[in-house]
Amino acid sequence: MTAVLAPPETQAPAVAGRVTQARVIWSEWTKLSALRSTWYCALTAVIVLVGVGALAAGGKPYVVSAGNPAETAVSVSLYGVLLAQLVLGVLGVLVFSGEYGTGMIRATLAVVPSRLPVLWAKLLVLAGLVLPVTLVAALAEFFVATAIQSARGGSAISLTDPGVLRTVIGASLYLTVTAVIGLALGALLRRTAVAVSAFAGMFLVAPLIVAQLPHSVARIAPYLPSSAGGALWGQPLATHPLGPWAGFAVLCGYAVVLIGLAAWRLRRRDA
Amino acid sequence: MRGRIVIEIDGLTKRYGDKTAVDGLSFVVEPGVVTGFLGPNGAGKSTTMRVIAGLDRPTSGTVRVNGKRYPGCAAPMSELGILLDAKSVHPGLSARNNLLALARTAGIGRRRVDEVIELAGLAEVAGSRAGGFSLGMGQRLGVAAALLGQPRTVVLDEPVNGLDPDGVRWIRLLLRSLAEEGRTVFLSSHLMSEMAQTATRLVILGRGKLVAETSVEDFVGHAADGDVLVRTPEAVALSRVLAAPGVTVTDDGSGVLRVSGVTAEQIGATAWRAHLPVYELTPERASLEEAFMQVTQDSVEYHAGATR
Numbered sequence: 287m288t289a290v291l292a293p294p295e296t297q298a299p300a301v302a303g304r305v306t307q308a309r310v311i312w313s314e315w316t317k318l319s320a321l322r323s324t325w326y327c328a329l330t331a332v333i334v335l336v337g338v339g340a341l342a343a344g345g346k347p348y349v350v351s352a353g354n355p356a357e358t359a360v361s362v363s364l365y366g367v368l369l370a371q372l373v374l375g376v377l378g379v380l381v382f383s384g385e386y387g388t389g390m391i392r393a394t395l396a397v398v399p400s401r402l403p404v405l406w407a408k409l410l411v412l413a414g415l416v417l418p419v420t421l422v423a424a425l426a427e428f429f430v431a432t433a434i435q436s437a438r439g440g441s442a443i444s445l446t447d448p449g450v451l452r453t454v455i456g457a458s459l460y461l462t463v464t465a466v467i468g469l470a471l472g473a474l475l476r477r478t479a480v481a482v483s484a485f486a487g488m489f490l491v492a493p494l495i496v497a498q499l500p501h502s503v504a505r506i507a508p509y510l511p512s513s514a515g516g517a518l519w520g521q522p523l524a525t526h527p528l529g530p531w532a533g534f535a536v537l538c539g540y541a542v543v544l545i546g547l548a549a550w551r552l553r554r555r556d557a
Numbered sequence: 558m559r560g561r562i563v564i565e566i567d568g569l570t571k572r573y574g575d576k577t578a579v580d581g582l583s584f585v586v587e588p589g590v591v592t593g594f595l596g597p598n599g600a601g602k603s604t605t606m607r608v609i610a611g612l613d614r615p616t617s618g619t620v621r622v623n624g625k626r627y628p629g630c631a632a633p634m635s636e637l638g639i640l641l642d643a644k645s646v647h648p649g650l651s652a653r654n655n656l657l658a659l660a661r662t663a664g665i666g667r668r669r670v671d672e673v674i675e676l677a678g679l680a681e682v683a684g685s686r687a688g689g690f691s692l693g694m695g696q697r698l699g700v701a702a703a704l705l706g707q708p709r710t711v712v713l714d715e716p717v718n719g720l721d722p723d724g725v726r727w728i729r730l731l732l733r734s735l736a737e738e739g740r741t742v743f744l745s746s747h748l749m750s751e752m753a754q755t756a757t758r759l760v761i762l763g764r765g766k767l768v769a770e771t772s773v774e775d776f777v778g779h780a781a782d783g784d785v786l787v788r789t790p791e792a793v794a795l796s797r798v799l800a801a802p803g804v805t806v807t808d809d810g811s812g813v814l815r816v817s818g819v820t821a822e823q824i825g826a827t828a829w830r831a832h833l834p835v836y837e838l839t840p841e842r843a844s845l846e847e848a849f850m851q852v853t854q855d856s857v858e859y860h861a862g863a864t865r
Contacts, residue, residue, distance in 0.1 A: 300632065300635040300706075300707065301635065301665055301669055301705075301706055301707045302632055302633075302634035302635035302663035302664070302665055302705070302706030302707065302708070303632055303635075303663050303664040303665075304631045304632045304663070304664075305631070305632065305633060305634075305662050305663060306664075309661055309662050309663065309664050310662050312661045313658050313659070313660075313661040313662045314658075316654060316657050316658040316661055317647065317650065317654070317658045320650050320651070320654040320658075321647075321649050321650065322649065323649065384647070384649070385647065388644065388646070388647050388648055388649075389641075389642065389644040389645045389646070390645055390646055390647040390655075392607075392610075392612055392641050392642075392645045393641075393645040393646065393655075393659060393702060394658075394659070395611075395612055396610045396611070396612060396633075396637075396639050396641070397633055397634050397659050397662050397663065397706075398633070398662050399610075399611040399627055399628035399629075399630065399633050400628060400629075556607075556612065556613040556614060557607075557612040557613070
């Protein structure tokens, strides 16, 4: 048999170099972009956003007035965000739980034994994928919905109308942070079913339960992640006592706390 | 020299909850030869290997790979290549993408990825999703991953599992040539017969504790002190002349004596002197598996068929 590998003590440069954050990011992008589930989730999110927007625009023509600002019309047509957040939340969860479920996490952490670069890399490639995809989808949704609306006799709404651009970009930012929260939950809870349940509990069930509670408790409703983050894009099911950016900051706070817990668990626990 | 190429395990203890998987284990794996890590299922082999790879933290004790704690290595893939189990791959990724993802963390290029694909005999299936792989192909992929960085130390957990005879032969030759190149090669198995053909050194583990650190040669030699079967028409007469302190002769009346305490040569000479015909003289080596079981008997956690 011929030599399998080069002798270990030769002067030739080693094949394997240092682990750097940039290399780990490249590695994580290799995985995320090669998985079919990534593109199914992304495509589903785009279809849901644009499709629901087009359906909403088929309703009663919306006339902009002092009491009916343009941004509200845009928020209503962005209803699909509520479905897209589930799809993208699952995509986020799978980034980690998919590796724990298949055992690949052991291979991953064995080649990056310092571990945390894996978490940062996964966060970056997920956000780097979800942000542009949802931004394009939200803009497409806006143009489709406003075109249908004005064709049916509604007011012509422009991106430059007050609050409109913030609402459209806000939908994309909101979805990116929810996907990041999904990723953190996947890293923290490791099992897909558990993490997806936790995500659904946080974004769908919690608001419903809190709404049923006595008024003294229900006051926390605006601070739940879906309502707080919803302030940025005018989530139509909730009232928003928090300002758009204050609400978004609260949502980001949830993400930061969960990422912190995920980092702590990744560092401390056996893989 | 870039430092010693060894695995040093010193006083390693690993508990999961109140279960002790590895208990005060110390040994050194040297370069240049294949070292086998042998023990019954549940003895703590995989746990030890997981700690070596930095996946589990030791409860106490230290593990050093090439003189350093592995998780602190700057270029981990050049220090240690590890196969933990065949399922450490993403079933939704192709074999090539699984390897590329690992390779890129260390700046390893496509050319090297293709090399290990070729080496592992996976060229034809490199583009297929790993989820469809048989256990044997999964093992080959895992071994390919372990070799990506041309590591100075190779640790493989039960690499032979699920391989067909061709694959078993492949891995034996591969491990031997890796050792000949001066690398440290450490592999686990629960099959002594497999180890006898692959390894030179042996570390034997039972119930999380070191049972023996020996060479395969010594171990096999030790196992050779077995009984001798003697087929003779003069069973009674031969039993009489063989009788001596320390010699046991068992006669079951079938014309075959089972003799222990003397060698086949001595029995033949004795029979010749007494003019007793012998048709067959068979030294019965205790099989390696039996010897292994004797060594680990007290430490086997669950005896087969034991009721609780």
